[in-house]
Amino acid sequence: MTPAKADAASASMKVRLDRDTILAAALELAAQPGVSTLSFRELGAHLSVDPTAVYRHFRSKDELMMALLDQLAVRGLAEIDVPVEDWRGRLRAISMSTLHQFEQFPAIGVEAIVLTTNGPGEHGAIELMLDAFTRAGLSGEELVRHYALLAAHVLSAGANIARARADGASGVWLDKPILVDPREFPLVAANSTLLARLRDDELYRAGVELIIDSAERAVSQARFATDAPAPPEV
Structure with a gap:
């Protein structure tokens, strides 16, 4: 030796x-x-x-990263102190606590888009989201669809933000101004200033709110369909 x-x-x-x-x-x-x-x-x-x-x-490294990702999920769940009755608040809380963990440990958060942990942290997060959407009034396909929408947004957008933080990015969504010929791309040129103001964390929150709004609409539509009078017999 x-x-x-x-x-x-x-x-x-x-x-x-x-x-x-x-x-x-x-x-x-x-x-x-x-x-x-x-x-x-x-x-x-x-x-x-x-x-x-x-x-x-x-x-393998994948096995290590899966265990670490599940640790982040456990830590994220521990941050949530919103009552179970507040389903909107619970969904916002788990979304933001997950992002907080990814930003704190970006080298781990970047793996969320490619790895599934199948551990207690991940299972706990899934249970929380399903419970929240169930309390909102969803069931069946709409329930699992809205869970999947939120989970996909949180993991993919969160992983991208983690990657940006790991690279030292400030949070601006576009890393450089869009310089185009306005004759060829008139809408890009007209909105270039607004595009430059976009921030990844604000877009992350906006995506969460859109999914919550979608759940509320789905519940309202289901109730309307149930309460609507039957068409007259011919």
């Missing part, structure tokens, strides 16, 4: 590794400014162990 490997092995012996220790260290690393990705090498260095020690607990 080379001196370097001997030192790494010695360091590994000094650190008692388990899944919780690794996840806690990964969260610490992901929260550091400028960290946009996580690797087993960087995590091993942060833990002062050989990276192979991490592989004993997580067989």
Whole structure:
């Protein structure tokens, strides 16, 4: 064994590794400014162990990231203190707490668009959304459709915001002004100032509100259809 490997092995012996220790260290690393990705090498260095020690607990980076994403979901759920009767407030709260976690740990949040955790945090988030939409009056296909709309918006838009934060972006939706020939693209040119003012966090909130509004409309339409008098017999 080379001196370097001997030192790494010695360091590994000094650190008692388990899944919780690794996840806690990964969260610490992901929260550091400028960290946009996580690797087993960087995590091993942060833990002062050989990276192979991490592989004993997580067989792949995807497995590690799924566990970390579920940790963020658990943390996001813990932030919610809105009464269950306030279904709109619960949906807004889980949307914003998820975004807060993604912004705090952008190197983890960016993975939300490609990974499904199938863990207790994810299951808890799904249950909360389904419960909120059920309390709104939805059921069946409309219930699961609105859950899917909100989940897709939160995860995809949240992951994009996390990526922007990891890259040091300020939150402006467009990273540079749109310069076009107004004769060829008259509407783009006419709205270029307004487009430049768009912010990703404001668009995120607007998307959540649109989905809540859609749920309210769906409930109203279902009630109207139920209360409408039957057509006269011919």
